[in-house]
Amino acid sequence: MRADPSSRLPVPRRAGGPALSAPGRPAALARPGAGTPDRSARRLWAWWLVSRAVLVTLVVTDQAFGMQQSVLGDLHIYAEWGRGLSRGEGMPTGDDRWQYPPGAAVVFVLPDVTHAYLGLPYRAVFVGMMVAVDAVLTAALVRRSIPAAGFWVAGLTALGPVALARFDLLPAAAAVAAVLALAAGRFGRAGFHLAAGALLKIWPVLLLIALSRPPLRSPGRSASIDPPPDPPPGRPTGRFPAPSPDWLRLAAGVLCAVGGLAALFALTGWWRDAFGFLGAQQARGLQVEAVAATPFVVAHMLGHGTAPGYSYGSLQFDTPLARGVATACSLTEIVVIAISALWWWGWARPPAAADGAGRAGVLVGRTLALLLVVVVTARVLSPQYLVWIMALVAVWIAMARPAGSGGLTVPAGGPAAPVPAGGPSWRWVALLLICVVLSQVVYPWRYNDVVQGRIMMSLVLVVRNVGLVTVCGWAWRAAAGSRPA
Template sequence: MSPHRTSPSLPPVRVRIPGPSGPPGGPPGLRRRTGPALAAAWLLTRAVMLVLLAVDRLGDTGVAGEVGLLYRGWYEQWLARGAFPAGDVTWQYPPGAGLVLLAPGALPFLSYFHAFVALVLLCDAVITLALARAARTGRTASGTGPGGGTGSAAGAWLWVAGLPLLLNLPLARYDVPVTAVAVLALLALRRRPLTGGALAGLGAMIKVWPVLTLLGTPRGRTTKEAWGAAVAAAAGLLAVLVLLFDGALGFLRQQGARGVQIESLGGTVLQLAHRAGWDGRVVYQYGAMEFTGPYVSSVARLALALTAAAFCWLLLWRLRARRWTAATPFDAAFTAVLLFTVTSRVISPQYLVWLLGLAAVCLACRETVLRPAALLMVPAAAISALAYPLNYDEVIGATVPGCALMVVRNGLLLTAAVLACRRLWRAAV
């Protein structure tokens, strides 16, 4: 008999070694401290924004007038009577926008202006809570990376701290509610592609661009479900609005005649040309300050060609993309909206609300490759506020300070777009 005795077989012991980053969203103690700090920052900054809106004495004093005059006029004269503004060249929005402008009527105990601002603040709070939850749970948007990605509080902080850089403007435009729909769509895509797709479709009926949130959905079932839900939701809402309202598709007639807005990339080129002796001028038309004169139509056509080229690039990226992470849908959506913004004939200051929201969603996932491009939205927003409303007369007059503001702001957006395209291509293709 052998002196060596075989030991009985024992089950293997598995030891789980935590990674350096710890649980999603950081250590529990850190998460508990982040929540109150984020809430305090939101309350403080939004109080300042409300004061600025109430005073409304920053540069151009027409910031609050957009709601008090234009939105309320559409509501009382048209929307509340079952029709969209007929023949109004300033009505250039998809019919779903009418629902946002009708919403303040649900608060009859408030004036239209106060009810609208309350709606915007509610949507702002929803965005903040959604980004904070993504950081806390790590349940970020669609992706096939290990564990679905790890959340980060950087996105919530970018939104809370970045939006006030636009001063009182976000509270007097309906872009925050649209951004809320897009943010919720992105954050819902991974676990609930039908919900995310439906939200994207509804958002497209309000402002078109939220449909771009579906560009980076992973191939296969998620893409089919999300796009199918988006088409169904958009078609259903459009059918309802066509049945209930007159002139639901009238906005399409107003888009083709748009010129080159002074704050667009093409407008910056014309501003510099004006400094060099070009004899064009600035006029108010189609609800914006636009250039008229020689070569303006050529610049407008060039902008449309660049938009078409951006669409072709995005389509090529989608066809050739092979690697998906949890952050890919975020990064693709931000890149797409950024590209369509910089190539547009119109870059209104409230467009920065969209870009800040999508940049915040990117930073809500640690796997994002667009951190540098997303962070560029912070100085871009600050300079946008310097241009409008603080120094809009300088921008209209194409003075040296006005041109400098537009060159720097649009230069930041263009740089961010190039960075985003390069990094997104390298990461996925």
């Protein structure tokens, strides 16, 4: 009896993915062993445990391993604010270091309340909260895409202990949750997560700007790049259609988050000066790490200009020229965001996509491009801001390369070209990770060298800043050229 010839045929491969199973053979048995998703997920979680144990150790031991700067400085400030808020003293708007939206007050109070009732140290509760948020975010990415989760675990490890000693993981997790909810068609949840993140740090509102004009879906009308048909008599006319149920659910989710915080503030009396943080942001100079401060860093390295001074909770250049540059940077942010909003909401057609993941991928690409402009033109660029960028890159990878599709691909168009599914290329993802590693080298390990104008570390900071500008340019090109699959 002759063997079935099909058993000798080569097994075809999908582009960028694992081999397909042979006819009649279960897909789960086609590639046994190390390549199975379950084993990859277990390895990733083992890596997560080891890396987070290292980060927690660095936070707890602080400067025991030769760090020039302590990462616990902000934690002491958080504890001070938390005590005042829990005792009814209201928002600390008299402190020029208070520069956060009102929702941050809840984050600062929770560890203090836990300390009051359970006796646990504020530092331990806060770091535990951040580790828990990181674990939830990692789990959400693992379910969607192992490469995305791997990038996230590696990126946060590369940033170092500052990632767990600040609360930027919370708005980052909220933004990722909003994108995943949009991809699943759960617009109410997406609105809630988006608003919750924006109440902690303003940047998640960029998701709303990048979302584009209605409709996500309109009643009786599918998403299409073709012009909508003329409405029947009695229907509203004009360029913008009537709000769709999806948009109404999104707005309802936003109102739930805002209303919940407003009710809490009314009960606690925190509503007074809830927006006092805006004045502190406008009065700041140029922080040493800011991209716009690069010429001042070089001048200080060469022995010219003035040294940075401590003000508004950070070391910054505070000369009239530096303040003028900072003002110009703020105006640049406003102009770029305004033009993008007018284009995406007024003239650009809504992106056509076969599924929610494609639309979410376009949304994340646009948001990341806007966020990178905000970061590279900001008068302040603290290392924890890179958590925001890495969270969006991770969820963009998840939208472009879902579970089982393999890793990212490097397109023929070069490092700035998007992968076919609309995600980032490996090259600029790798450059971003290099920038993150250099950020940890600068702060907390060798920050004093930068402040003192030492040549080596000043050049490291310059290279990091140039890398971030390059990533920003690539992100804009990728977002402009990305199309949902």
